[in-house]
Amino acid sequence: MKKVALTLISLACLAFGAITLNAAHHEKHDAITPGTVIHVVTVSWKADATDEGIQAALDGVVTLAKEYDGIERVWIKTIKAQGNRSHAFVMEFKNPQALKDYAGSAAQKKWYEVYYPVREGSTTFDITN
Structure with missing residues (x-):
């Protein structure tokens, strides 16, 4: 059970990290190429x-x-x-x-x-x- 919980926590951390990196990439891209x-x-x-x-x-x-x-x-x-x-x-x-x-x-x-x-x-x- 502990292994399953650790695996789920690890996957959640990886997903959160990926979302954060993706958001940072889009934020940087928007700052570099604005719509003005x-x-x-x-x-x-x-x-x-x-x-x-x-x-x-x-x-x-x-x-x-x-x-x-x-x-x-x-x-x-x-x-x-x-x-x-x-x-x-x-x-x-x-x-x-x-x-x-x-x-x-x-x-x-x-x-x-x-x-x-x-x-x-x-x-x-x-x-x-």
Whole structure:
């Protein structure tokens, strides 16, 4: 009887360990490959854009994130730029629907009032898992 009980306890421990490892694997995988959407924008500015105007547009990305609930995080400080773009910024949307709803939203239109007067051109990449 003791052998049976020990065997059952051993099997239960193995099963618990396997479940725990599986959960840890999925948790790590979800952290590495989240379901958010990264909206990467590379920008070139108009020739007559001032440093203040450019900074206002970038600061506007931060304000936009505060006003639009679908944005979780933003990055506005370009460390390195290649090609014909001098700056980039990134918005992390909660999910693909949040990005879709952002297009044409009141928050986006308000930010465009600061962004478009200094923006010459941009390229956008939307990335998710």
